[in-house]
Amino acid sequence: MLAWGTIVWGGGNDATREKAFTLIMFVGLAGSLNILLGYTGYVSFGHIVFFGLGGYMGFYLLAGHGWSLPLASLAGGVFSAAIAGLLGLAVLRLRGAYFALATIGVNEAARAFVSNFEPFGGSTGMSLNFSTYQQYGGAGKALWLTFDLMVAVTAAALLASALIKNSRFGLGLLAIREDEDAAMVMGVRTPRAKTIAYMASAFFPGVIGTLYFFKNGNVEPGDAFQLNMSIELLVMVMLGGQGTVLGPLLGAVTYQGMRGYMLTSPLFKDLHLAVAGAVLLLIILFVPAGFVGWLRERFPKLRGVLE
Amino acid sequence: MGNLISLLDGVLIGFVYGLSAMGLSLIWGVMKVINLSHGAMMALGMFFSYQAFSKLGINPYLALPGVAVFGMLIGLLIYGVAVHRVLSGPHLSSLLATFAVNMIIIGVGTAVFSTSPRNIDYSAGAVVVGDIRLPGTRLLAAAAAILFAALLYLFLYRTRSGKAIRAVANNREAAELMGIAPTRSLALSFGIGTSLAALAGGLIATFFPFTILSGGTYELKSFVICVLGGLGNPLGALLGGLILGGIEGVIPTFMPVSWVPVVEFGLFILVLVLRPGGLLGEK
Numbered sequence: 169m170l171a172w173g174t175i176v177w178g179g180g181n182d183a184t185r186e187k188a189f190t191l192i193m194f195v196g197l198a199g200s201l202n203i204l205l206g207y208t209g210y211v212s213f214g215h216i217v218f219f220g221l222g223g224y225m226g227f228y229l230l231a232g233h234g235w236s237l238p239l240a241s242l243a244g245g246v247f248s249a250a251i252a253g254l255l256g257l258a259v260l261r262l263r264g265a266y267f268a269l270a271t272i273g274v275n276e277a278a279r280a281f282v283s284n285f286e287p288f289g290g291s292t293g294m295s296l297n298f299s300t301y302q303q304y305g306g307a308g309k310a311l312w313l314t315f316d317l318m319v320a321v322t323a324a325a326l327l328a329s330a331l332i333k334n335s336r337f338g339l340g341l342l343a344i345r346e347d348e349d350a351a352m353v354m355g356v357r358t359p360r361a362k363t364i365a366y367m368a369s370a371f372f373p374g375v376i377g378t379l380y381f382f383k384n385g386n387v388e389p390g391d392a393f394q395l396n397m398s399i400e401l402l403v404m405v406m407l408g409g410q411g412t413v414l415g416p417l418l419g420a421v422t423y424q425g426m427r428g429y430m431l432t433s434p435l436f437k438d439l440h441l442a443v444a445g446a447v448l449l450l451i452i453l454f455v456p457a458g459f460v461g462w463l464r465e466r467f468p469k470l471r472g473v474l475e
Numbered sequence: 476m477g478n479l480i481s482l483l484d485g486v487l488i489g490f491v492y493g494l495s496a497m498g499l500s501l502i503w504g505v506m507k508v509i510n511l512s513h514g515a516m517m518a519l520g521m522f523f524s525y526q527a528f529s530k531l532g533i534n535p536y537l538a539l540p541g542v543a544v545f546g547m548l549i550g551l552l553i554y555g556v557a558v559h560r561v562l563s564g565p566h567l568s569s570l571l572a573t574f575a576v577n578m579i580i581i582g583v584g585t586a587v588f589s590t591s592p593r594n595i596d597y598s599a600g601a602v603v604v605g606d607i608r609l610p611g612t613r614l615l616a617a618a619a620a621i622l623f624a625a626l627l628y629l630f631l632y633r634t635r636s637g638k639a640i641r642a643v644a645n646n647r648e649a650a651e652l653m654g655i656a657p658t659r660s661l662a663l664s665f666g667i668g669t670s671l672a673a674l675a676g677g678l679i680a681t682f683f684p685f686t687i688l689s690g691g692t693y694e695l696k697s698f699v700i701c702v703l704g705g706l707g708n709p710l711g712a713l714l715g716g717l718i719l720g721g722i723e724g725v726i727p728t729f730m731p732v733s734w735v736p737v738v739e740f741g742l743f744i745l746v747l748v749l750r751p752g753g754l755l756g757e758k
Binding site for chain 1: 503507509556557560561564565567568571572574575576577578579581582583585586695698699702731734736737739740741743744747751
């Protein structure tokens with residue numbers, strides 16, 4: 169990913185940067201979802217709610233209170249994590265499909281609430297005053313700064329994911345995934361561990377959301393809480409291999425590449441959604457462990473290398 | 476007076492919502508799968524009715540048996556291709572497998588029908604009692620929903636196949652030991668579930684405009700209803716439908732209509748967390 173960043177930085181081309189921005193954003197989002205989904209096995213179907221809420225909060229501070237971008241995006245992340253901490257007290261008691269359903273409900277409730285919440289601009293959302301860009305030395309420089317921060321936060325998300333996986337705390341999470349009751353008996357403090365994992369996986373989307381909406385210059389409920397995007401993230405994690413550090417990275421790159429190809433190919437243009445669905449179905453039916461999981465199963469020697 | 480009419484109107488639509496939620500609830504109750512292609516099936520039901528009405532001139536209510544059979548066949552196909560293999564897997568597999576089916580249906584549907592809005596231009600007059608005036612299509616749709624709900628109950632409690640489905644829902648292994656072929660029951664209940672979704676879609680199409688993407692909204696409503704009534708409890712789902720319809724009818728009389736989803740999903744999360752068995756279920 170750093171290699172990618174270097175190519176983009178070296179080239180200095182705006183179009184390449186835009187493409188790389190979206191890609192890196194999805195890597196970061198999928199990687200942070202994986203902290204909850206891959207390690208604890210809790211399927212957060214509406215995970216995009218943290219992208220939306222954090223993005224809204226950060227944007228509100230940027231546009232309404234003149235906070236600087238790094239500070240506002242950090243605040244967006246902290247806000248998302250705090251919401252996850254509070255929500256977690258309630259919804260993390262639910263298991264399996266009940267939890268998945270609850271997270272869909274949370275996303276829809278948040279979308280409906282924000283559409284009515286006047287300080288956040290209600291259903292029309294908020295937009296940035298163009299003069300905001302001046303303090304970053306013009307719109308062009310502001311966009312480059314956003315890109316740099318996006319690379320940094322995505323790298324941080326993947327690093328956090330790797331550190332968690334190899335820690336004692338991460339082992340506790342994996343134990344919860346395998347058998348929550350047994351983990352509890354073995355001394356894992358499951359409610360606390362799950363809540364921390366939930367907060368960690370909510371923090372990064374909050375930061376990413378702020379950066380994304382700053383780049384767009386506006387935020388509105390329809391863009392912030394797209395259930396479809398949430399499910400795309402799940403697909404990326406599945407595709408690459410849930411519970412692995414590299415999986416979400418590979419999954420996001422593959423999925424984005426495939427989508428880009430199909431949207432521009434005359435053959436698949438109209439049917440891109442159906443083809444993506446068929447590919448997803450084939451993966452679930454035949455390669456449920458994802459790409460990295462499959463490699464690990466197939467070539468045991470790789471297990472030491474591929475995390 | 477206005478409030479009463481809004482409430483009645485909401486409750487009538489609530490029967491149709493309830494019918495759709497019954498399908499979702501049945502599938503969950505029998506095989507613990509949340510069918511994320513439910514909304515797409517509703518959209519297919521809408522378009523089946525629309526095609527029958529606009530191309531062949533068939534009355535949308537007379538087309539309902541056709542919609543039911545169509546929904547059943549598609550459901551059996553989905554079960555065979557996508558659901559059967561993931562039943563024993565983790566929840567994520569069945570969620571994503573049915574979502575993949577949803578993507579395929581919506582994708583093909585968008586290519587064939589585009590996403591421009593349609594409506595079935597059919598009027599069944601209105602019934603006027605005193606000051607209350609109710610559109611005929613709503614009354615007919617509610618009556619049809621009640622009829623199909625009753626048929627489902629007769630089927631589940633009075634027929635051999637229906638009893639087998641209930642036995643499989645109760646305990647799959649024990650049912651198998653008693654000589655019930657579980658795969659047949661599972662496939663059949665999935666087919667009934669999607670058939671109810673298509674029927675509800677066909678009914679909704681008679682009074683609201685729709686696109687191929689409309690199913691998503693109604694699918695979310697079905698989730699809320701199922702949770703209110705208790706997941707896996709089809710009768711509770713019908714009751715949940717009435718509650719949701721009532722809420723949708725009454726809230727706009729004293730609050731901006733845009734608050735309706737906030738109340739709905741707030742209630743959804745509260746019930747899920749506090750009473751996961753549903754309002755009727757045990758605590």
